[in-house]
Amino acid sequence: MIDKLFGWVDDRLALSRSGRHLINKIFPDHWSFMIGEIALYSFIVLLLTGVFLTLYFVPSGSDVVYHGVYAPLRGQRISEAYNSTVNLSFQVRGGLLMRQMHHWAANIFVGSIVVHMLRVFFTGAFRRPREANWMIGTTLLILAIFNGFLGYSLPDDLISGTGIRIAFSITESIPFVGTYLGFFLFGGQYPGTAIIPRFFILHVLVLPLVILGLLAGHLGMLVKHKHAQFPGRGARNDNVVGSPLWPTYAAKAGGFFFLTTGVTALLGAAVQINPIWQYGQYYPYKVSYAVQPDWYMGFLDGALRVMPAWELHLPGHMIPNVFFPAILLPGITFTLLMLYPFIEAKLTGDVAEHHLLDRPRDRPVRTAFGVATFAFYFVLFGASATDVLANYLSLTLNFVLWAFRIMAIVVPFIVFAVTYKLCKELQQTPSAGKRQQFNLILRSADGGYTTVPAEQYPGYDQPELAPVDVEKVELTADAAQQDGDEGVYEIPRRYR
Amino acid sequence: MPDTTDTPAPEEPHAGSGHATGGARGEPVSLDAPQFAVAARHPRRAEGAAAVSFFLSFLSFAAFGAAYWQAAPNDVLGISLGVGFAAFGVALVTWGKYLMPRGPFEEPRPQMATTPQERAEFVGDFASRGKVAIERRGALAKLMGAAGAVLGIVALFPLVRSLGPKPNGSMYHTKWRKGSRLTSIDGRAVALDDIEVGGIITVFPENDVGGALSQTVLIRVQQTGDVVTGPGKETWGPHGYLAFSKVCTHAGCPVGLYQELTHQLLCPCHQSLFDVDTGATPVFGPAPRPLPQLPLYVDSKGYLRAQAGFDEPIGPGFWYRGGSNGSPQ
Structure with missing residues (x-):
């Protein structure tokens, strides 16, 4: 039956031709290649839980009187937006779980990217x-951040509302067009009339579609280029060494999807996130304290805080303070990030x-440049907690702010020097990080007594093997007979 | 010592030329090659672990169904679902990692750059056909371009004309007017004796209660006398009252926290600090300008009113906020 159905489809779409190629695609066996997969899987979790949420969320700013189960x-x-979010959290079966999973998945999505x-x-x-795939990836990061912001702005709670207010101020800080942009986006002077329905349609339709399209391009290019790989195990520039899509990676990656989903569900179950009913x-x-x-978005918030109180006054015009940390800084960052492959090639x-x-x-x-840049953004991220840190460490806000202002400038240089030195030192120890042969x-x-080096690496009772070409596998007579079905490879008995 | 009886001798990991089994590159490989052995040292144990894990996921998914049916609380729902997914994932990964051919396998990778000949053929085809079909129809191509360009421009109209009104003057004024009554959020007009020294409330003009832009903080800093925050503002603070726009000049958050002892207003978003006595001038943090002050007077019935609106645009800066008082030039 299945044979017949497959035959019918195959006769019309030539699946066997492209399919063989596909199931033979080699994935390198290195854990670091799984991080991007976490991003992909958490995006799938976002789509599934997000669809659930749209069934109950009402994207409207109109007034209602709350009559639900939450007494306060x-x-x-x-x-309506706030009302429906509270209701879907408390009165829809599984609603709170889906909402918390959605929020956690969003955090995991951006983090894994x-x-x-x-x-x-x-x-x-x-x-x-x-290079082009790097640029697509950078764009995906920007879109993921934007869509995360749009998403957590939707419930219309006190904390997200404050964020929208800041977003309007940042928009209107753009020279020439800022005020117009803000008015067109919000449907008028702040707070406008249209922001929740507009954020909603951007969040659930426009940006996910763009992300899906770019994701298809990202993965399509990956298939075209095939995976990059670490040297060793017979890896060369003109091959890919690892395990094939079918069956090894279908099981590994498929299993990893369920693991990611499982962890997201456990977080959604056990770790509260964004309890909007408490914010009001x-x-x-x-406004609330410690927002x-x-x-x-932490690095942006931190940048807004450490920015000195400067504005640029021009005849009849001005460039407001928030333009520098919230538009110029991310603008430069992401432009440099986009162009980095070309800059490095040039240098x-x-x-x-x-x-x-x-x-x-x-x-x-x-490496040193990358770690230093990351350190700069990490300092800005930390600066988004100046008030909390001052409270917690019993320091004055003044001290904490100045500490972060100085650190934002000094730390990257120190980190650059230390990383550079570390890299150089590590180069002198070629066997560092390798399993040692024991004696x-x-x-x-x-x-x-005599001492001889052992042939095996400890914990490694299997020797390193050279890679075999996955398309050149020849079915032995034995295996073909045992299975009785040509085209399926059979593992010889002694290896089972 | 691990048991090595069944496995071939170890090989240099970086030996690019010599393949342990299967002969030279590109030659057929038998399924008897060690690369097809399963990766686990103890396949039975791995199989057992995967089986236990699948069974656990079976139980957890069933438990999730029961929990959903019984409308169990969030943590029961989530933990049963999460354990189900995670156990399913662990089982599958165990299967894939330990019970499948250990490899390594390889496939060839073509260089991405095309050969000059491939490129020449493609470009040649494209250009020669283009010559016949397009270059001889230059007028058509120009007309098509013109029509497309008009569409492109026209398509912008809904964006710029329908999404929202133009800002016009709305950035420069709030709903505060000469004579506006200071009204609290519950709609009551604020009278002279409503606030004690050190007290603060948020007020609005009576026609815009709750308004995002006209929100103003009213602070009583002393019991009697006019509070003077600067030249030209001698009469703006009657009977110890001062009123400032509540919209932060930095990023627009409500400047909601008043420190009574130091007479300072703090914006909780980015910690800008404003000194009330000197006219809400910024003393700390990123805010670049003072909060605009609303001139007050007390009417004959003892209610607080505005002498006029704010004399400059409130809130954060914007491109068209020029000149000393912020008005358009």
Whole structure:
């Protein structure tokens, strides 16, 4: 039956031809290649839980009176968006779980993109021919951050409302067009009338579609280029060494999807996130203390805080303070990030195709530059907690702010020097990080001792093998007979 | 010592030329090659672990179904679902990692760059056909371009004309007018004796209660006498009252926290600090300008009113906020 159905489809779509190629695709066996997969899987979790949420969320700013089960809010005038979010959390079966999973998955999505990007950066995987895919990846990071912001702004609670207010101020700080942009986006002067329905459609339709399209391009290019790989185990520039898609990676990657989903569900079950009923409805004149955005907006919030109180006054015009930390800084950052592959190629003069990855220590300047840049953003991220830190450490706000202002400038240089030095030192110890062969001490019959190196690496009872070409597998007569079905490979009995 | 009886001798990991089994590159490989052995040292144990894990996931998914049916609380739902997924994943990964051919396998990778000949053929085809079809129809191509360009421009109209009104003057004024009554959020007009020294409330003009832009903080800093925050503002603070726009000049958050002892207003978003006595001038943090002050007077019935609106645009800066008082030039 299945044979017949497959035959029917195959006759019309020639699946066997492309299918053989597909199931033979080789994935390198290195854990660091799984980080990008976490991003992909958490995006799938986002889509699934997100669809559930749209069934109950009402994207509207109109007033309603709360009549739900949460006693402290009863009788209050709140917006439909806030009302429906509270209701789907408390009155829809599984609603709170889906909402918390959605929020956690969003945090994991952006986080795994960042870590994936660090892996790609420090191993030089962005070099030719993968520059365009690096740019797509950077765009995906920007879109993920934007969509995360839009998403947590939707419930119309006090904390997210404050974030929207800041977003309006940042928009109107853009020279020439800022005020117009803000008015067109919000449907008028702040707070406008349209922001929740507009954020909603951007969040659930427009940006996910763009992300899906770019993701298809990202993965399509990956298939075209095939994976980059670490040297060793017979890996060369003109091959890929690892395990095939079918069956090994289908099981590994498929299992990893369920693991990611499982962890997200456990987080959604056990770790509360964004309890909007505690924050209350957003009113423009209300504000709460210690307000922080989600972590991936933290560097922006920190930059806003450490920026000195400067504005640029021009005849008849001005460039407001928030323009520098919130538009110029991320603008420069992401432009440089986009162009990094070309900048490095220009500086090193290396324009060859690279499919073998670097060890970070072998590229000390790139590694030190990357770690220093990351340190700068980490300091800004920390600066988004100046008030909390001052409280917690019993320091004055003044001291903490100045500490972060100085650190933002000084730390990257220190980190650069330390990383560069570390890379250079590591280069001198070629066996660092490798399993050492252990020695056997043998006693001979006459009582003499000799020391010989063991053939095996400890914990490694299987020798390193050379890779075999996956398309050149020949079915032995035995195996074909045993299985009785040509085209399926059978593992010989002694290896089972 | 691990048991080595069944495995071939170890090989140099970096030996690019010599393949342990299967002969030279590109030659057929038998399924008897060690690369097809399963990766686990003890396949039975791995199989057992995967089986236990699948069974656990079976139980957990069933438990999730029961929990959903019984409308169990969030943590029961989530833990049963999460354990189900995670155990399913662990089982599959165990299967894939330990019970499948250990490899390594390889496939060839073509260089991405095309040969000059491939490129020449493609470009040649494209250009020669283009010559016939397009270059001889230059007028058509120009007309098509013109029509497309008009569409492109026209398509912008809904973006710029329908999404929202133009800012016009709305950035420069709030709803505060000469004579506006200071009104609290519950709609009551604020009278002279409503606030004690050190007290603070948020007020609005009576026609815009709750308004995001007209929100103003009213602070009583002393019991009697006019509070003078600067030249030209001698009458703005009657009977110890001062009123400032509540919209932070940095990023627009409500400046909601008043420190009574130091007479300072703090914005909780980015910690800008404003000194009330000197006209809410910024003394700390990123805010670049003072909070605009609302001139007050007390009417004949003892209610607080505005002498006029704010004399400069409130809130954060914007491109068209020029000149000394912020008005358009």
